Amino acid sequence: MTGPSGSGKTTLLRCIAGLEVVDSGTIHLSGEEITAKPAHLRRIGLVFQDNQLFPHLNVAENVAYSLKLQRVSKNLVDEKVAEVLELVGLAHLARREIIKLSGGEAKRIAVARALVAQPKVLLLDEPLNGLDPELHTRLLEDLGNLLRSRGTTTLHVTHDQDEARAIANRVLDIRELKSH
């Protein structure tokens, strides 16, 4: 989804994730209306622009967060965390403190954390905003490959039309939605 700054892209994502109260209209996921469903029960992942990794947890603990909430066994947690860290190419950083991560590494960890929870839909709020051009290009390609390999339905929000066309199967401008 594209659109200029201030057009409501982030607000829409937050409504879908259940983080904002909807004034009007409904939200449906896989045929089920989820408008009133609490955020923690929707199984919709959200990756923020500035990642929002938990500062009191290391990389592996951040990624394992949702699994521990589901009371998954320790062995299975370790296995899934290792698997997804391998997928994003950061298995060697499992014990690293968050503050010591580079921008690109933090972005991958944020995506890994959202993916390990196996969300029905993944929301990406301008995930590549503010990155230097080389990192931006590299992460864009990696992100696209990762999400396609997992088959995760993703709503990627950006104001960059080129980025949208490079990664998405379908591009929609929020202004088109609003005009309906």
Next chain:
Amino acid sequence: MINAYRHTSKWLVIVPVIAMLVFVVAPVLNIFSMAIQIDSFALLTTPTTRNVVWFTTWQAIISTIMVLLFAIPIAAITANFDFFGRRMLISLISVPFILPTVVVGVAFLELLPTSIHRSALAIIIAHIYFNFGLVVRIISNRWQQIHPYLDDVARTLGASRTRLFLTVTLPLLKKSLRSAGLLVFLMCFTSYGVVRILGGPAKSTIETEIYFQAMQLGDVSGALVLSISQLVVVGVLILLTTQFGTTNSAEFGQTVYSRIRRPQNLGQKLFIASIALMSTFAVLAPLVSVVRRSILVGERINFFAWHVIFTDPEIFKSLTTSLKYAIFTIAVSTTIGLFSACAIVYGSTRYKFLNILTALPVVVSAVTLGLGLIITFDVNPIDWRGAWLMMPIAHCLVAIPIVMRIISPTIRDLPNGLRDASQTLGATSWQMWRTIDLRIMQPALLTAAAVACAVSLGEFGASSFLVRRNNETLPLMISRLLGRPGEIIQAQAYAIATLLIVACVAIIGVVDHFGTDKRAI
């Protein structure tokens, strides 16, 4: 070091150093030297001493735990929600901490049933009342430094609000909870006014026992030994507080985020309403009981006590004495605090020792300070025990650490670029200091002055040792009146307590309006 002021800074240290050395360090060293000359170990191991130390410790532990349990829900609503009366609630819960301890004591003496007077429960309840507001502000400040998107992430990962609190919020608040807990423990461990009023002879802490031994029994040896043990424990606690007080920059910056939002559902509204109402009632009930008792004599409304406190020469003298000492404390403690803070910031690192020197009165405790002053300045030519100046000096010493803590950050955080700009525009050092540093410092100085005033008006510990016939302050007058029989006389004590409450509420208003730490809620 600020180059523009480097020549001035060395002159600024003189007065603070002399004041601290003469009136804090010398008395403390005297206590130690006198304690060495007596059989301290034997005195420390008597059953009375052991009981006093044990009681002091366990009531402080229970008080601390209860304060934290009370404070967390209130911090939760003030840090996260916008609701009607939010700012007023924040100001209101700050009132108990700034009240004189003797006023808190008499408030609960009136409010609590007679059956629990002179009990540990009464003391613990009063401690909770006295300290919970401070802890709410500490925790709420830290809570607002947690980015709200961290909550959102946790929720999208499956955390209910309870799990969010337990797995994200609480771990991130751990350090502030620990430092707040240590601070409260320190306050309860060295509690004096509350224990003297509510505890009675059977419930004695180290502080009240020091007073009892020195001033009632005339057993200075016993008092000295207790003072030393108090110093050691408090010193260790201060070190721990300093250790846990430093925040991990990886977890927090200094940014306060806009976590405040309107409640989104009925459950949140009910939670906020119940916490806000209970807090308001908890703060106001003791204060109302003080006012009520001041106008209630034998179940009938009677304003005679109020008439007496403004016409009785003895009580009126206490009023004027308290005001004079408060003005003295404002002038002297703010000046010494300003000099010290400027010397530390403007000067080279060799003046950093002033941080420790000016913090010593916190380690020493007011009661030990009072004891130290009377046993040190008791021989000619420095027999100053009876001098009128000793009590306001003691008030200043108690106020200085707090004044420093208010003024120092403002000077330290002042961007040096402003001074550079001033100089390039032609300002001399004095002009620069007056138009830049002093100008920006004004809110902090006003806050420091207001707090110094509150400290002086309520000081009871050191004053108990330094009181003479002609220098009784309002807290001392309250204590004396309560010890005399008669409803009218007791009502007078409560009328004086009401005056102190009004003064403290006004001071809170000044502090909140001109408060330097705008992050603070």
